[in-house]
Amino acid sequence: MDRTNAGAEAGTGRTGLTGAAGVNLPVLRSHNTALVLDLLRTAGAEGISRLELAERTGLTPQAVSKITARLRDEGLATEAGRRASTGGKPPTVLRLVPEAGHAVGLHLDRDELRAVMVDLTGTVVGERRTSLDLGAGAEAVVDAVAEEAGALMVGASGAGSVLGVGIALPGPLDHNRGVLHRVTGFPEWDGFPLRDALARRLGGPVVVDKDTNAAALGLAVSGESGSFAYLHLATGLGAGLVIGGAVHRGARTGAGEFGHQVVQLDGPPCGCGGRGCVEALCLAAVAHGALDEAAHVLGTAAGNLVALLDIDLVLLGGRTITAAPDTFLRGVRTVLTERAERLGEDPVPVRLASGGVAEGAAQLVLARLFSPSRA
Amino acid sequence: MDRTNAGAEAGTGRTGLTGAAGVNLPVLRSHNTALVLDLLRTAGAEGISRLELAERTGLTPQAVSKITARLRDEGLATEAGRRASTGGKPPTVLRLVPEAGHAVGLHLDRDELRAVMVDLTGTVVGERRTSLDLGAGAEAVVDAVAEEAGALMVGASGAGSVLGVGIALPGPLDHNRGVLHRVTGFPEWDGFPLRDALARRLGGPVVVDKDTNAAALGLAVSGESGSFAYLHLATGLGAGLVIGGAVHRGARTGAGEFGHQVVQLDGPPCGCGGRGCVEALCLAAVAHGALDEAAHVLGTAAGNLVALLDIDLVLLGGRTITAAPDTFLRGVRTVLTERAERLGEDPVPVRLASGGVAEGAAQLVLARLFSPSRA
DNA sequence: TCCACTTTCACAACGCTGTTGCCAAAGTGC
DNA sequence: GCACTTTGGCAACAGCGTTGTGAAAGTGGA
Numbered sequence: 001m002d003r004t005n006a007g008a009e010a011g012t013g014r015t016g017l018t019g020a021a022g023v024n025l026p027v028l029r030s031h032n033t034a035l036v037l038d039l040l041r042t043a044g045a046e047g048i049s050r051l052e053l054a055e056r057t058g059l060t061p062q063a064v065s066k067i068t069a070r071l072r073d074e075g076l077a078t079e080a081g082r083r084a085s086t087g088g089k090p091p092t093v094l095r096l097v098p099e100a101g102h103a104v105g106l107h108l109d110r111d112e113l114r115a116v117m118v119d120l121t122g123t124v125v126g127e128r129r130t131s132l133d134l135g136a137g138a139e140a141v142v143d144a145v146a147e148e149a150g151a152l153m154v155g156a157s158g159a160g161s162v163l164g165v166g167i168a169l170p171g172p173l174d175h176n177r178g179v180l181h182r183v184t185g186f187p188e189w190d191g192f193p194l195r196d197a198l199a200r201r202l203g204g205p206v207v208v209d210k211d212t213n214a215a216a217l218g219l220a221v222s223g224e225s226g227s228f229a230y231l232h233l234a235t236g237l238g239a240g241l242v243i244g245g246a247v248h249r250g251a252r253t254g255a256g257e258f259g260h261q262v263v264q265l266d267g268p269p270c271g272c273g274g275r276g277c278v279e280a281l282c283l284a285a286v287a288h289g290a291l292d293e294a295a296h297v298l299g300t301a302a303g304n305l306v307a308l309l310d311i312d313l314v315l316l317g318g319r320t321i322t323a324a325p326d327t328f329l330r331g332v333r334t335v336l337t338e339r340a341e342r343l344g345e346d347p348v349p350v351r352l353a354s355g356g357v358a359e360g361a362a363q364l365v366l367a368r369l370f371s372p373s374r375a
Numbered sequence: 376m377d378r379t380n381a382g383a384e385a386g387t388g389r390t391g392l393t394g395a396a397g398v399n400l401p402v403l404r405s406h407n408t409a410l411v412l413d414l415l416r417t418a419g420a421e422g423i424s425r426l427e428l429a430e431r432t433g434l435t436p437q438a439v440s441k442i443t444a445r446l447r448d449e450g451l452a453t454e455a456g457r458r459a460s461t462g463g464k465p466p467t468v469l470r471l472v473p474e475a476g477h478a479v480g481l482h483l484d485r486d487e488l489r490a491v492m493v494d495l496t497g498t499v500v501g502e503r504r505t506s507l508d509l510g511a512g513a514e515a516v517v518d519a520v521a522e523e524a525g526a527l528m529v530g531a532s533g534a535g536s537v538l539g540v541g542i543a544l545p546g547p548l549d550h551n552r553g554v555l556h557r558v559t560g561f562p563e564w565d566g567f568p569l570r571d572a573l574a575r576r577l578g579g580p581v582v583v584d585k586d587t588n589a590a591a592l593g594l595a596v597s598g599e600s601g602s603f604a605y606l607h608l609a610t611g612l613g614a615g616l617v618i619g620g621a622v623h624r625g626a627r628t629g630a631g632e633f634g635h636q637v638v639q640l641d642g643p644p645c646g647c648g649g650r651g652c653v654e655a656l657c658l659a660a661v662a663h664g665a666l667d668e669a670a671h672v673l674g675t676a677a678g679n680l681v682a683l684l685d686i687d688l689v690l691l692g693g694r695t696i697t698a699a700p701d702t703f704l705r706g707v708r709t710v711l712t713e714r715a716e717r718l719g720e721d722p723v724p725v726r727l728a729s730g731g732v733a734e735g736a737a738q739l740v741l742a743r744l745f746s747p748s749r750a
Numbered sequence: 751t752c753c754a755c756t757t758t759c760a761c762a763a764c765g766c767t768g769t770t771g772c773c774a775a776a777g778t779g780c
Numbered sequence: 781g782c783a784c785t786t787t788g789g790c791a792a793c794a795g796c797g798t799t800g801t802g803a804a805a806g807t808g809g810a
Contacts, residue, residue, distance in 0.1 A: 022407050022432035024797055025767055028398050032768090035397055050788065057397030063768050065788065082776095088786020089776045182718065227626055239683075248618070250685020251602055252720075257682035262675050265639050265656075273717040281640075300637050305683065307632035308614075310625020342648040343557065345627075399768055400796055407797090426758065438797045440759060457805095463757020464805045 031373060032059065036067050038370040040077055040096045041121060041221075047080045047093035068094055076100045076120070096120050101369065102162045104149050105362025107211065108141070108169035110134050110185070110235065115148040117162075118362045120369075122221060126152050134169075135186050138197070146201040164205035165198065166364035168214035168357050170236070175253035178208040207364040211357050212256055213247050216240025217367065218360025219315060219353055220247070228313035229305055230353055231258060233298065233320040233328075237279040243309065245371075261301050291324050295331020302332055303339050306348050317353035325352055406748060407434065411442050413745040415452055415471045416496060416596075422455045422468035443469055451475045451495070471495050476744065477537045479524050480737025482586065483516070483544035485509050485560070485610065490523040492537075493737040495744075497596060501527050509544075510561050513572070521576040539580035540573065541739035543589035543732050545611070550628035553583040582739040586732050587631055588622050591615025592742065593735025594690060594728055595622070603688035604680055605728055606633065608673065608695040608703075612654040618684065620746070636676050666699050670706020677707055678714050681723050692728035700727055 021027075035057050039048060050068060054061040071077035078097050082090040098119040107114045111133065117126035128148050134141065145167070153162050171183035178195020199206040209217075216230040220242045230240040239258030241248040249255050259279030260272050267276025268284065278301040285294035302314050314332065321328050333350045340347035398406075410432050414423060425443060429436040446452035453472050457465040473494040482489045486508065492501035503523050509516065520542070528537050546558035553570020574581040584592075591605040595617045605615040614633030616623040624630050634654030635647050642651025643659065653676040660669035677689050689707065696703050708725045715722035 022410055022434040022438075022797095023398065023403050024434060024438070025403075025765090026797095028400075028403050028767070028796090032397050051786085059397040059399060060769060061788070062770080062790095063397075063399070066768080069789095085777045086786070087778050087784080089774095089788075091787060241683075243618075243623070248684070251687050252685055254720075255683065255685035257685075260682055261679045262638055263640055263651075265642075265672065265675060267640075274714065276638075297640065300640060304636045304679070307635055308616075308630065308680065308683070309623070310627055310630035310632070312626050339649065345629075397768095400794090401768095403767090404796065424758080435798060436759070437761095437799080441797080444760090460806050461757075463755080463807075464759075466758060 032057065032063070033067055033071070034370055034372055036064065036071065037076065037096070040071075040094060041370055043095065044121065045080075045095060047095035049083065049091035049093055051091060053094070074100075098123060100161065101366075103362040103365035104152055104162060104165040105214075105358040105360065105364070106145060106149060106165065106167045107214070107356065107358035107361055108132065108134060108145070108167065109211075109357075110170065113144060113148060114356070114358045115152055116356070116358045116362060117152045118359060118366075120366065122218075122359065122363065122366070124359065128152055134183065135188070138189070138192050142194075142197055142201065145198060149198075149202060162204065163369065164207065164365035165202055166207045166209070166214065166361035167194065167198070168209055168211040168361040168364075170211050170238075172254045172257065173208060173210060175207075175209050175213070175249055178206065180208075205365065207361075209247075209361070209364055210238070210240070210256065212238040212240035213249065214240075214360035214364060215317065215353065215355065215357045216242050216360070217247050217363045218355045218357070220245060221360075221363050221366075221370075222355055224313065224315065226312040227309065228311055228315055229258075229302070229309075230315045230317060231298065231302060232318040233282065233316070234318035237282055237298075239305070241309070241311075243311070258301065258305070261304065263297065263301055263304070286320055291327045292331055294320075295328045296335060298328065299332035299335030302350075303335050306336060307339070312348065314348055314350045315353040316350065321352070407432065407438070408442055408446070409745055409747055411439065411446065412451065412471070415446075415469060416745055418470065419496065420455075420470060422470035424458065424466035424468055426466060428469075449475075473498060475536065476741075478737040478740035479527055479537060479540040480589075480733040480735065480739070481520060481524060481540065481542045482589070482731065482733035482736055483507065483509060483520070483542065484586075484732075485545065488519060488523060489731070489733045490527055491731070491733045491737060492527045493734060493741075495741065497593075497734065497738065497741070499734065503527055509558065510563070513564070513567050517569075517572055517576065520573060524573075524577060537579065538744065539582065539740035540577055541582045541584070541589065541736035542569065542573070543584055543586040543736040543739075545586050545613075547629045547632065548583060548585060550582075550584050550588070550624055553581065555583075580740065582736075584622075584736070584739055585613070585615070585631065587613040587615035588624065589615075589735035589739060590692065590728065590730065590732045591617050591735070592622050592738045593730045593732070595620060596735075596738050596741075596745075597730055599688065599690065601688070602684065602686040603690055604633075604677070604684075604686055605690045605692060606673065606677060607693040608657060608691070609693035612657055612673075614680070616684070616686075618686070621748075633676065633680070636679065638672065638676055638679070661695055666702045667706055669695075670703045671710060673703065674707035674710030677725075678710050681711060682714070687723065689723060689725045690728040691725065696727070 036053055039053055039056055050064050051061055054064045068077055077094050080093045080095040082092055098121045101120045102117055105116050113130050113132040115128045116124045119125050132144055149165050173180045180189045180192045180194055183189040195206045195208045212232050227243045232238050237259035239256040241256050260277040262276045263278050264276030269275050270277035270280035281297045282294045316328055329350055337347040411428055414428055414431055425439050426436055429439045452469050455468045455470040458468055473496045476495045477492055480491050488505050488507040490503045491499045494500050507519055524540050548555045555564045555567045555569050558564040570581045570583045587607050602618045607613050612634035614631040616631050635652040637651045638653050639651030644650050645652035645655035656672045657669045691703055704725055712722040
């Protein structure tokens with residue numbers, strides 16, 4: 001992490017301004033630059049021509065030429081051959097330079113820590129995995145995390161260009177301040193300023209987020225567009241919401257509390273103190289081997305979400321889902337299709353999510369480069 | 376409607392671009408201008424000084440001076456005296472010129488049509504009300520709407536400066552295209568291009584939206600900030616969602632389908648074909664005089680919404696609510712407070728909504744002036 | 751009464767942004 | 781070959797917010 005300006009206060013998220021922010025020329029410049037970088041990333045190894053960038057951004061070709069010239073100077077982009085002519089001068093293809101920047105992503109699960117180093121395109125260039133006891137106390141966990149992240153940064157090829165570290169872990173937390181709250185099953189974490197603690201240890205920007213949000217961001221980057229919900233069913237049930245390409249976190253960054261949506265008034269009690277929560281109903285059904293019932297309950301809650309937010313897509317993930325993917329896909333699809341038929345609409349597609357949480361955590365860091373406005 | 380460029384294609388909503396849009400200088404200019412106008416509107420009759428505008432927007436005082444000079448040239452803003460000195464030159468106070476522009480807002484309910492003309496500050500300067508049969512056929516309704524809107528525009532003082540007409544009506548519809556869908560109880564409206572039909576008749580921009588969205592927008596303009604949900608309980612149950620100051624409509628502009636959130640698996644059948652919908656449960660309880668139960672059900676669904684989106688505020692409105700406001704406030708608050716206590720959070724406030732739907736419909740038009748990016 | 755000081759805000763010069771006009775490069779197709 | 785199309789660089793330009801300077805108009809102490 002060689003940025004002199006990198007410190008604990010980086011990655012704060014929102015600006016502290018009360019209202020909406022004015023746009024001055026530096027803001028305009030960085031916005032358009034990020035937009036071009038994002039399109040370069042999306043284009044992948046194939047690349048994209050200047051003229052196409054101009055069409056997609058709505059900027060003039062000349063503006064795009066200026067921006068891409070800057071990016072080439074900075075080493076972030078490069079020319080990559082030419083495409084076949086369509087009757088005139090063949091377009092020069094531009095592409096991202098993957099090794100121009102890297103990010104570390106960590107996934108802290110209840111019993112395991114997975115760390116990856118990715119390049120600018122999101123490709124994993126280094127990986128470590130170790131067992132971890134989230135209940136072993138803050139110091140031990142911070143030590144382990146710093147060790148793994150440090151080892152990746154030293155060992156991997158792009159150690160000199162690491163932009164920051166992203167961390168995903170279960171349970172609600174304060175994304176803006178990087179403070180943990182109510183990590184399920186580990187009350188001792190409540191109030192721990194994980195971001196600042198790690199930023200001091202690692203000496204670079206650190207971003208902390210809920211695991212489902214990281215997973216959703218990873219999915220958004222790897223091709224899922226528009227608005228979708230990522231539903232994660234494992235030891236618990238949670239969601240990550242992407243609305244208009246941006247992760248929706250809400251005012252206190254607690255959005256996506258999907259597991260405790262009540263779908264059965266006066267239903268069986270849930271560990272949260274409420275009654276009839278989806279999580280409780282789903283997990284009880286799974287425990288009894290009634291996977292069809294679990295899928296039906298999950299589908300009903302997903303239907304509520306689709307109706308409320310009018311999203312484009314539902315993605316399913318988590319160990320319980322991957323243990324019986326077809327059952328859950330079928331069950332959720334059935335509920336959503338019935339709903340759509342009643343309304344005369346096309347049903348919202350339901351698919352399995354692919355991609356790791358650690359990779360998504362790394363995207364928390366890269367988001368500042370490619371889409372600062374929707375990070 | 377004296378804008379030469381005003382036509383049926385105005386008010387389309389989103390740009391057709393696939394991805395995010397580049398920001399060029401005209402976009403930057405109009406964004407900052409709208410931002411200043413919005414702050415002037417918020418300041419109201421008191422006004423606001425240039426320096427304060429600079430602080431709030433993040434722009435330099437000089438940039439604000441340039442922008443406000445343009446606004447004064449255009450007649451949208453004016454100087455309004457001075458404030459007391461705080462040790463130096465006393466600040467000159469700027470305020471909006473209310474009569475510089477007007478908008479017509481219409482609320483088409485099942486049996487009534489209410490039309491208002493508002494000035495730039497949202498103050499009602501003209502009002503008409505007439506009975507209406509939404510089932511009388513498209514032609515008759517369009518005639519009635521055109522008549523009322525026309526009468527307001529001719530009769531009111533600011534007839535020459537009407538920016539457009541906003542229309543709110545029940546049921547899901549396509550806000551982007553201005554086409555109706557599934558107006559509850561009136562299937563004959565399905566697919567009717569209301570916006571274009573009225574734009575031709577009235578010769579100016581027309582914006583169409585769901586009544587709950589219009590009400591929510593009206594509330595957002597009249598002081599409610601941040602993210603909130605407006606829940607409307609009358610002959611049906613619907614919601615308008617405001618996320619980050621902007622009305623959330625979703626991909627197919629169908630978001631806010633709150634009435635058919637399922638909160639009772641295998642509950643009693645609902646008119647929508649589903650089972651255990653909040654609307655059915657709530658209205659059944661109201662019909663039996665069990666208002667406490669209705670409020671509890673409503674509160675549970677509101678709790679789901681708060682958990683999922685992490686919003687700041689819940690606002691209640693609609694005839695059924697206003698018939699027994701305390702009962703519903705108490706019931707919803709109880710559920711939300713219990714939930715907050717379980718999580719160790721502050722409970723989300725619940726309040727009664729104030730403001731008419733027609734006024735909110737007028738804001739659909741004004742939004743293009745004050746906040747085009749979040750219209 | 752005078753004068754130093756603060757605050758507000760306008761004017762002029764400036765730097766940076768995207769834009770326009772022009773032209774060279776490099777192909778296709780008749 | 782030659783006309784044509786498409787791509788994209790260079791230079792001049794216009795428009796935006798920014799910086800520097802100073803006038804205007806108060807306060808408050810000497």
